Amino acid sequence: MKMTPAVLIVGALMVFWASTFIIVGLPSMTMKDYPSDIWRPLSPLEREGHRLYVRNGCSYCHSQFIRVSDWDIGAERIARAGDYAGIEPAILGSERTGPDLSQEGGEHSDDWNIAHFTNPRYTTPVSVMPAWDFLTVREIQALAAYVQALGGKDADLRHKRQRDWKRQAQVAYAGGVDRNIEWLHAQVPEVWRRMPNPYPATQAALQRGKRIYQQLCINCHSPIGDGNGPAQPFLGPPPLNFTILRRHLVENRYIGGIFYYQIMNGITGTAMPYFKKHLESEKIWDLANYLAVSFLGYTDANTEPRGIDASYEGNWQNPYPPPAVQESP
Amino acid sequence: MADFIHKPQSAALAFMVAGAVWFVVGAVYGMFSAIHLVAPEFLPHVAALVFGRERPVHINTMLYGFTGTMLIGSGLYYLPALLRTRLWSEPLAWVAFLFWNLTVLSGPVGFAFGLTQGREYNEYVWLADVSLVIAVACLIVDTGLTIAQRREPQLYVSVWYFMAALLWTACNYPLGNVMWHPSTGAMPGLIDSLFLWFWGHNLPGLLITPLATGAAYYVIPRVTRTPLNSHTLSLLGFWFLIALYSHIGGHHVLQSPIPNWLKTVSVVDSISMILPVSIVVINLWLTARGFGGRVWSDPSARLVMGGIVWYIITCIQGPLQSLPFLQRVTHFNNWTVGHAHIAMLGFGGYIALGAMWHVLPLVSGRPVYSQKLVNLQFGLITLGLTGFFLVLTMAGLVQGSAWHNGETVLRVLPEIAPFMVLRAALGIFILTGSLVGLFNLYMTLRPVPEPELLRRAEEAA
Numbered sequence: 001m002k003m004t005p006a007v008l009i010v011g012a013l014m015v016f017w018a019s020t021f022i023i024v025g026l027p028s029m030t031m032k033d034y035p036s037d038i039w040r041p042l043s044p045l046e047r048e049g050h051r052l053y054v055r056n057g058c059s060y061c062h063s064q065f066i067r068v069s070d071w072d073i074g075a076e077r078i079a080r081a082g083d084y085a086g087i088e089p090a091i092l093g094s095e096r097t098g099p100d101l102s103q104e105g106g107e108h109s110d111d112w113n114i115a116h117f118t119n120p121r122y123t124t125p126v127s128v129m130p131a132w133d134f135l136t137v138r139e140i141q142a143l144a145a146y147v148q149a150l151g152g153k154d155a156d157l158r159h160k161r162q163r164d165w166k167r168q169a170q171v172a173y174a175g176g177v178d179r180n181i182e183w184l185h186a187q188v189p190e191v192w193r194r195m196p197n198p199y200p201a202t203q204a205a206l207q208r209g210k211r212i213y214q215q216l217c218i219n220c221h222s223p224i225g226d227g228n229g230p231a232q233p234f235l236g237p238p239p240l241n242f243t244i245l246r247r248h249l250v251e252n253r254y255i256g257g258i259f260y261y262q263i264m265n266g267i268t269g270t271a272m273p274y275f276k277k278h279l280e281s282e283k284i285w286d287l288a289n290y291l292a293v294s295f296l297g298y299t300d301a302n303t304e305p306r307g308i309d310a311s312y313e314g315n316w317q318n319p320y321p322p323p324a325v326q327e328s329p
Numbered sequence: 330m331a332d333f334i335h336k337p338q339s340a341a342l343a344f345m346v347a348g349a350v351w352f353v354v355g356a357v358y359g360m361f362s363a364i365h366l367v368a369p370e371f372l373p374h375v376a377a378l379v380f381g382r383e384r385p386v387h388i389n390t391m392l393y394g395f396t397g398t399m400l401i402g403s404g405l406y407y408l409p410a411l412l413r414t415r416l417w418s419e420p421l422a423w424v425a426f427l428f429w430n431l432t433v434l435s436g437p438v439g440f441a442f443g444l445t446q447g448r449e450y451n452e453y454v455w456l457a458d459v460s461l462v463i464a465v466a467c468l469i470v471d472t473g474l475t476i477a478q479r480r481e482p483q484l485y486v487s488v489w490y491f492m493a494a495l496l497w498t499a500c501n502y503p504l505g506n507v508m509w510h511p512s513t514g515a516m517p518g519l520i521d522s523l524f525l526w527f528w529g530h531n532l533p534g535l536l537i538t539p540l541a542t543g544a545a546y547y548v549i550p551r552v553t554r555t556p557l558n559s560h561t562l563s564l565l566g567f568w569f570l571i572a573l574y575s576h577i578g579g580h581h582v583l584q585s586p587i588p589n590w591l592k593t594v595s596v597v598d599s600i601s602m603i604l605p606v607s608i609v610v611i612n613l614w615l616t617a618r619g620f621g622g623r624v625w626s627d628p629s630a631r632l633v634m635g636g637i638v639w640y641i642i643t644c645i646q647g648p649l650q651s652l653p654f655l656q657r658v659t660h661f662n663n664w665t666v667g668h669a670h671i672a673m674l675g676f677g678g679y680i681a682l683g684a685m686w687h688v689l690p691l692v693s694g695r696p697v698y699s700q701k702l703v704n705l706q707f708g709l710i711t712l713g714l715t716g717f718f719l720v721l722t723m724a725g726l727v728q729g730s731a732w733h734n735g736e737t738v739l740r741v742l743p744e745i746a747p748f749m750v751l752r753a754a755l756g757i758f759i760l761t762g763s764l765v766g767l768f769n770l771y772m773t774l775r776p777v778p779e780p781e782l783l784r785r786a787e788e789a790a
Contacts, residue, residue, distance in 0.1 A: 055447055060381055072732065088510070124739065
């Protein structure tokens with residue numbers, strides 16, 4: 001075959017267009033942009049947030065589609081074509097340095113999002129996301145509004161739940177420190193309230209708990225557990241001061257199960273996220289022991305009721321006596 | 330004053346110098362990005378230097394600015410040389426130079442302030458798109474008319490690739506960038522991901538690959554002083570490339586809800602890419618067979634051959650990672666980042682640099698200031714890039730396997746921190762390599778007295 005200019009130019013273009021017709025032309029003619037069951041239009045503020053999301057390159061670290069093989073946040077909904085109807089551009093993303101955001105709406109409370117955009121490390125100490133505090137307040141609000149809309153109608157359901165519980169949490173917080181804790185404990189199912197931590201609070205376990213505290217908790221609850229971390233000014237109700245829990249043990253004894261439940265499930269409405277996707281059982285119990293020992297000076301680890309010791313356990317005796325019973329005022 | 334735009338091969342030289350400058354700019358932005366993935370509070374509160382804004386500057390400057398510009402520069406030299414004529418119009422090539430570099434410039438001055446369309450590899454705003462298309466159109470006219478006025482009857486394979494790269498880009502770019510939607514540069518809905526990755530993958534495949542292949546086809550036989558191994562293989566490689574390449578962008582959204590038949594086409598044609606790639610590599614390898622010493626002892630040819638090696642590694646890895654089962658682990662993480670680096674800096678960048686150093690004395694009439702510095706550049710970049718590839722691939726496997734096993738993205742982040750530290754450290758080698766290259770280029774081209782030139786010529790001989 002001799003490559004003449006005509007063969008080169010005409011041939012290269014013809015093969016190109018034939019090939020392109022298959023991969024771009026056919027889909028353009030056959031793919032329909034119908035909304036899916038969870039789709040809803042974006043509000044003007046949310047659209048503004050979407051523009052900011054696109055212009056600031058959020059998509060270079062956050063994907064927006066959940067695959068069949070995914071476990072992480074949003075994995076309850078595998079992406080469908082209609083989820084993206086009318087979005088221009090719907091950037092699916094190619095990288096997950098941060099979590100997928102396609103179902104982020106309502107995962108966190110509004111104040112958590114504002115704190116997170118201002119400086120991601122306030123809410124998420126290990127994050128490598130840039131701080132967006134150079135954006136205006138209005139822009140951060142728009143971005144938060146967009147993120148809260150991700151997931152469409154499912155997000156709206158979650159977001160409404162966040163707002164409903166926030167009202168109740170704020171009322172409880174306004175009722176004073178002790179009322180607040182009573183309310184928080186009342187939200188924990190009965191079986192968890194009298195459940196001691198089944199893991200011995202050994203030095204190794206406390207070290208592991210400390211590491212998790214530093215990676216996930218420290219910038220809300222602070223290094224001394226008083227709830228005055230750098231995120232605190234953004235959050236209402238503010239993060240819990242653990243040190244006052246000492247006078248709120250259930251039957252002057254139990255706290256492990258309450259810690260476990262609250263860490264696992266979070267407290268929807270407040271900025272406290274759930275950690276059950278991040279941490280498995282032992283890590284949560286270790287963290288609970290760390291909180292109890294460090295900030296309450298007491299843990300219910302390995303107290304009654306308890307079953308048969310697990311095979312790895314040594315002869316660990318709980319050295320922490322429960323606090324003296326306080327006279328009620 | 331305007332004499333320089335009529336000087337033969339002045340545009341070729343200008344493109345190559347611009348490419349060397351953009352390499353430094355792109356490497357600086359890459360360095361910042363790498364540091365930010367380790368230390369997000371580095372240079373805080375500088376709006377222009379947050380990861381989401383600096384990453385597109387890095388990528389686009391490296392793709393269009395460094396690799397693309399430098400390869401076009403060498404092409405503007407070898408095109409008339411292979412056709413035994415002059416470039417049809419030197420000023421027209423300068424017009425292309427102006428518009429092309431305006432587009433590249435719109436990255437650092439635009440993205441940093443949020444002026445972007447935000448679609449990966451399609452970030453340039455509409456005006457910059459127009460500017461790029463004008464540049465490509467000028468080059469098409471210039472190339473076409475240079476071919477028309479040729480005195481060499483046969484069109485050598487490098488000419489095919491150079492001409493075709495421009496033709497394909499002129500069609501590809503407006504389509505993938507959805508230029509008929511000027512405000513967003515995007516289609517509404519899921520179908521946009523097909524347009525996006527159509528160009529997203531054709532950019533390396535139908536712009537950089539043919540330019541780099543053309544340059545390699547020019548440099549290698551010249552250095553080995555042997556005829557090209559096979560005309561038939563050249564033909565096969567060329568036509569397979571265009572027949573298959575434009576189909577494979579879909580493998581970037583393989584696990585998204587795009588139609589299944591598109592996924593099948595993407596995967597099958599991704600695997601088939603092994604054909605054109607191995608044909609090109611075999612053809613060049615057989616051309617150089619028996620004369621490896623000539624390639625190895627010529628610093629610029631060594632860079633080109635290094636690029637061919639990266640090409641074969643990239644293009645074995647690429648098809649493999651398009652396989653759905655493997656992609657569950659390799660997608661969305663640093664594995665892909667490693668792949669992109671060996672494709673763009675390894676294949677495209679090495680050949681661009683090699684072709685530039687090879688062509689530079691022919692264009693400027695001066696021997697390269699220091700072949701040792703070319704060697705140093707080769708060493709620095711090879712160390713940096715090999716390290717990059719290994720570190721990023723390992724980090725990607727850690728991420729992908731952990732996610733697959735149920736760990737969350739957040740929990741895996743601290744796990745990859747040591748890899749990100751290594752990656753930033755290795756980036757220093759690449760940045761240094763780009764600076765060494767720019768210095769060498771400057772020292773080659775700066776005005777020097779005649780005896781100095783003679784001394785250099787003697788050394789080179």
